[in-house]
Amino acid sequence: MFIFKEINSLFKNLEKKRKKFSKKFNNFTSNNKSIVKQGLLALIICAIGDLIAGIILGNMTFFLETFPGLLVIIPGAIGMRGNIFGSFSSRLNTNLHIGTLSPELKKSDILIQNIVSAIILVLLLSIILPIIAKIICIIFSFESMSTVDFILISAFSGIISCFIMLPISMFFSLKSYEHGWDPDNITTPLVTASGDLFTLPSIILSIFLVIFINNDFLKIIILAILVFITLASFIYIIILNGEAKKIILQSTPVLIFSSFLGIFSGGFLNNSSSTFLNNPTLLTLVPLFSGENGSLLSILCARLSSALHSGLIEPVLRPEKHTLTNFIILFIFGLFIYPFMALLVEFSLGALGIETLGLLKTLLIVFISGFIVITIMMVIIFYLSALSFREGLDPDNIVIPISTSLTDLVSMTTLTSIAVLILSSTMF
Secondary structure, three states: HHHHHHHHHHHHHHHHHHHHHHHHHHHHHHHHHHHHHHHHHHHHHHHHHHHHHHHHHHHOHHHHHHOOOOOOHHHHHHHHHHHHHHHHHHHHHHHHOOOOOOOOOOOOOOHHHHHHHHHHHHHHHHHHHHHHHHHHHHHOOOEEEEEHHHHHHOOOHHHHHHHHHHHHHHHHHHHHOOOOHHHHHHHHHHOOOOOOOHHHHHHHHHHHHHHHHOOOOOHHHHHHHHHHEEEEEEHHHHHOHHHHHHHHHHHHEEEEEEHHHHHHHHHHHEEEHHHOOOOHHHHHHHHHHHHHHHHHHHHHHHHHHHHHHHEEEEEOOOOOOHHHHHHHHHHHHHHHHHHHHHHHHHHHHHOOOOOOOHHHHHHHHHHHHHHHHHHHHHHHHHHHHHHHHHHOOHHHHHHHHHHHHHHHHHHHHHHHHHHHHHHOEEEE
């Protein structure tokens, strides 16, 4: 009789817990349904864009061999676009949320200051990035092109991307907010993916421009003009006391640090070039995997930044309910997007007649690597957001650049390590 009562009590407790869990689950899904739908839609579009970038990279072997060292700068260049324009769109999102910017596309001091700062940052980093890349090539004895060619390819690519990325970033931010969507869930990942998609074509176009010039003296003259315009613009903005000055002063050190991370990713990629160049699936996965992780985590960055600015969360060093909810949403995104990524690569390369690793291997590599990356990075992003806000810095200027570049580095090393483990395993 006693045992029967204990068993009955146990079943009642289990039923209560089941009902409690069911209630919490229903509340979670009803409260976050629109976030998951909007985010997944954006991430699927991003995946397609990153796949195109991966296919372009997979067919860039001629340029990579003709212009040695190019592979070193590619992750840094991709990351730089995502960093600058991701932060740009995140700042617009924050201003839209707190009501200091109208979703109507009209003259606005905040918008102008953000546009000016983005252009100057692109020019400045397009010159700094190749210099860092050249130094890394010299230190590690990588074969590389001349410094002038390095800078001109980077600068031309930066200018081309500016004309594309600025209108795209503004369109996504303003129009998504105007239509009642949360731009934090849509804009930042789409802008980051657009940077991934347009960086490689802009680099290829820049290479053709450098080949067309084909005169060392003329190259030096063009380089001198670009450096003068960049430095003059930078100094002019610093002298003025406006929002652009604050953005540039906070962003420049972070972006330079992020450039180092991006170049180290490129150095790692260059050092593993034989593995990637001999394996089209992995080479195609590089921009897709890094880009999609960057897009996933940029949603978290943008949401935490907006929540801190609007007072939804406090800058404490222990995750609160709102933060934990965002972590869960991130894992839900991963459950959907990583299998989709593996399927996308396998079927796309198969359709092009390119030999692949096989669906099971690709799925395991992407799934295991992906969850390792987002688990590490979401902890880093949380503490970066809280600490930067506590120090009076804008997380929009700090967190997205660092997290995007760090995500590229962590993604690259994790993807390569897991791929080597799985491909060398006798189980598969």
